Amino acid sequence: MTIKDNAGGARVKDLQHIKKVLSIAGSDCSGGAGIQADLKTIQAHGIYGMSVITSVTAQNTTGVYGVCDMSPEFVGKQMDVVFEDIAPDAVKIGMVSSKDIIREISSKLKKYQPRFIVEDPVMVSTSGCMLMENDAKDMLISELFAIADVITPNMNEAEVLSGISIKDKEDMVKAAEVISKTAKAAILIKGGHMTDCADDLLYVNGEIHWLRAKKVKNDNTHGTGCTLSSAIACELALGKPLLRAVTDAKKYVYDAISAGLNLGAGSGPLWHQFPI
Numbered sequence: 001m002t003i004k005d006n007a008g009g010a011r012v013k014d015l016q017h018i019k020k021v022l023s024i025a026g027s028d029c030s031g032g033a034g035i036q037a038d039l040k041t042i043q044a045h046g047i048y049g050m051s052v053i054t055s056v057t058a059q060n061t062t063g064v065y066g067v068c069d070m071s072p073e074f075v076g077k078q079m080d081v082v083f084e085d086i087a088p089d090a091v092k093i094g095m096v097s098s099k100d101i102i103r104e105i106s107s108k109l110k111k112y113q114p115r116f117i118v119e120d121p122v123m124v125s126t127s128g129c130m131l132m133e134n135d136a137k138d139m140l141i142s143e144l145f146a147i148a149d150v151i152t153p154n155m156n157e158a159e160v161l162s163g164i165s166i167k168d169k170e171d172m173v174k175a176a177e178v179i180s181k182t183a184k185a186a187i188l189i190k191g192g193h194m195t196d197c198a199d200d201l202l203y204v205n206g207e208i209h210w211l212r213a214k215k216v217k218n219d220n221t222h223g224t225g226c227t228l229s230s231a232i233a234c235e236l237a238l239g240k241p242l243l244r245a246v247t248d249a250k251k252y253v254y255d256a257i258s259a260g261l262n263l264g265a266g267s268g269p270l271w272h273q274f275p276i
């Protein structure tokens with residue numbers, strides 16, 4: 001069976017060679033962010049998606065109303081059974097709320113060594129709910145930044161990680177320089193929270209690439225960060241070089257916001273399925 005063009009434009013010739021992407025993240029029962037957004041994104045890219053759930057959240061478009069973490073052991077067990085059976089080509093890591101869960105994920109990834117790791121340092125939800133314990137930041141840096149290929153903080157997370165208050169694009173560059181000292185990875189500081197544009201900064205080994213985009217006038221942006229990081233994992237799994245992968249993933253998010261889905265009473269989800 002042949003699959004038609006996927007979101008990245010690549011063609012999957014036959015299912016024997018289908019790419020596989022694993023999302024390690026929290027569950028969003030309203031379907032717009034977390035694991036659910038990741039699996040929809042992976043599906044839209046013509047890739048086989050898998051999930052390791054770190055936490056179950058009770059949230060919808062208006063906010064996060066509860067968080068129930070998995071035990072670290074059970075996160076590790078999910079990773080074992082996935083990797084021992086269907087090894088992913090790329091892994092995306094999203095919400096990891098505690099030091100013990102971070103330690104467990106890091107130890108399993110060091111054991112199984114997936115080709116690509118995209119780390120989205122989810123700290124606070126857009127609605128202001130803390131999604132990572134305060135003391136987990138250092139562990140995130142020492143354990144996950146050390147093995148990731150790309151790290152994707154938004155502007156608030158980049159401020160926390162760098163200690164720099166970000167007011168303009170120059171500050172984004174300064175923050176990327178500071179964060180790069182703690183990571184071997186490329187750093188993508190997302191500009192989705194800017195008022196006049198949605199330019200992202202990709203910082204790779206001291207090189208600066210501005211990925212420019214107009215700001216789509218649509219308040220339904222629940223899960224943009226999750227969607228972007230899983231789309232990057234997909235594009236890397238499909239074999240694209242980093243800059244191309246991030247550029248195409250950003251275009252996917254842009255188009256998924258532009259599609260104009262309008263669900264829920266708050267900031268609603270994207271239309272992930274638009275390419276299908």
Ligand SMILES: Nc1ncnc2c1ncn2[C@@H]1O[C@H](COP(=O)(O)OP(=O)(O)OP(=O)(O)O)[C@@H](O)[C@H]1O
Nearest residue numbers: 126154190191192193198215216223224225226228
């Ligand atoms: N209104 C918009 N128009 C165009 N692009 C946008 C818009 N909002 C966000 N983006 C893009 O979406 C991607 C995710 O950025 P954002 O800053 O929203 O991440 P985030 O804050 O981590 O998201 P989340 O709230 O899901 O955690 C970036 O590429 C950003 O430029």
Ligand SMILES: [Mg+2]
Nearest residue numbers: 122154225226
């Ligand atoms: Mg985010």
